Amino acid sequence: MKPKKINGVEVWKDFEDLAARLGLNVIERAVYSHLLRHTRLEGKLRLHFTLPELARKVRISRGPVRDALDRLAGHGALRFIERSYHGHLVEVRLPAEVPVARRKTETSGPSKPPSEPSLELMDFLRTRTLRQAIHAREGGKCFYCLRRIPRRSRCLDHVVPRAKSGQNSYRNLVSCCAACNWQKRDHTAPDFLRELYREGRLSAKDLRARLRALQDLKAGKLRPVVAGL
Numbered sequence: 001m002k003p004k005k006i007n008g009v010e011v012w013k014d015f016e017d018l019a020a021r022l023g024l025n026v027i028e029r030a031v032y033s034h035l036l037r038h039t040r041l042e043g044k045l046r047l048h049f050t051l052p053e054l055a056r057k058v059r060i061s062r063g064p065v066r067d068a069l070d071r072l073a074g075h076g077a078l079r080f081i082e083r084s085y086h087g088h089l090v091e092v093r094l095p096a097e098v099p100v101a102r103r104k105t106e107t108s109g110p111s112k113p114p115s116e117p118s119l120e121l122m123d124f125l126r127t128r129t130l131r132q133a134i135h136a137r138e139g140g141k142c143f144y145c146l147r148r149i150p151r152r153s154r155c156l157d158h159v160v161p162r163a164k165s166g167q168n169s170y171r172n173l174v175s176c177c178a179a180c181n182w183q184k185r186d187h188t189a190p191d192f193l194r195e196l197y198r199e200g201r202l203s204a205k206d207l208r209a210r211l212r213a214l215q216d217l218k219a220g221k222l223r224p225v226v227a228g229l
Contacts, residue, residue, distance in 0.1 A: 006094070008041060014095035022075050022098075030058045031068040032077055039092040050087045067128050073155075074125040074173075076162040079185075083153060083178035099163050119226060123168045124156075131156060133224035135175040143174035144184065144193060144210065145201050155181040159189045159217065170224050171217055189214055 015036070019029050034057060039047045055062045069088070072078050077098050082089040124130045135154050142149055143157070157176045160166030163186055176184075184192045190211060197207040216222050 018095040027064045028068040032072055034058050035092045040094050046091050048089045071125050124170050124173050125168045133226050134173050137224040138175040142177040142180055144176050144180040149177045153178055157181050161186045171220055
C-alpha cells in the first residue's frame with residue numbers, strides 16, 4: 001500500500017494553528033519545522049540525529065535546542081524512541097496528529113487574578129527552571145526503575161499520557177531514564193511498574209514503594225522546590 005500523500009500547504013497551515021494554540025516560541029517552531037521537513041514531508045516517521053548536529057542545522061545553541069525538544073515531546077509533537085550520548089531517535093507527529101488540550105470554558109463575569117503564583121496552576125514544561133525542579137525532586141534517579149541517570153539522558157514523562165489528556169502539572173510529571181520513557185509509552189503507570197517487576201528491574205519492595213509514590217504524586221505530596229513558593 002502506498003503511503004498517504006501529504007499536502008505541504010495544509011501541513012504548514014496546521015503547523016501555524018498548532019504553534020499558536022500551544023504557545024510555541026521561536027526556537028520550538030524552528031526545531032519542530034526542521035524535524036517535520038526531514039521526516040513526514042519526506043515520507044518518513046522517524047529521524048536520528050545528535051544534539052550538536054541538530055543545533056548546527058537550525059543555527060541555535062545546544063541548550064535551547066535540548067529544551068525545545070523536551071517541550072515538544074511534552075506536547076506530544078514528537079516522541080523519543082532512543083536518547084543517549086550517541087544520538088537521539090525521534091518519531092515525529094504531523095501538527096494535525098498532536099493531541100491538543102481543550103481550551104478552558106470561559107466563565108461569565110470578571111475574575112480576580114491570583115495574588116501570587118500557584119504551584120497547582122503551573123505548566124512545568126514551560127521553562128527550563130521548572131523542568132529542572134522535577135528532575136531535582138527525583139534526586140537524579142529514574143522515578144520508575146530507580147536507576148541513576150546522567151543529567152543529559154534524563155527525560156520528563158507524563159504519568160497520565162498527553163494522548164489521554166494528561167497535564168503538565170507537577171502531579172503528572174516525573175523524571176525518568178530514556179529506556180523507561182520509551183517503554184512506558186501510553187501504558188498506565190501502575191501497569192508499567194508491574195512490568196518492570198516482572199522483568200526483574202524492580203524488587204517486590206521497590207514495586208510497593210513505587211506504587212505508593214504514584215499515590216503520593218497524585219495527591220500532591222511530592223512537591224518540587226520552586227523559588228518564591
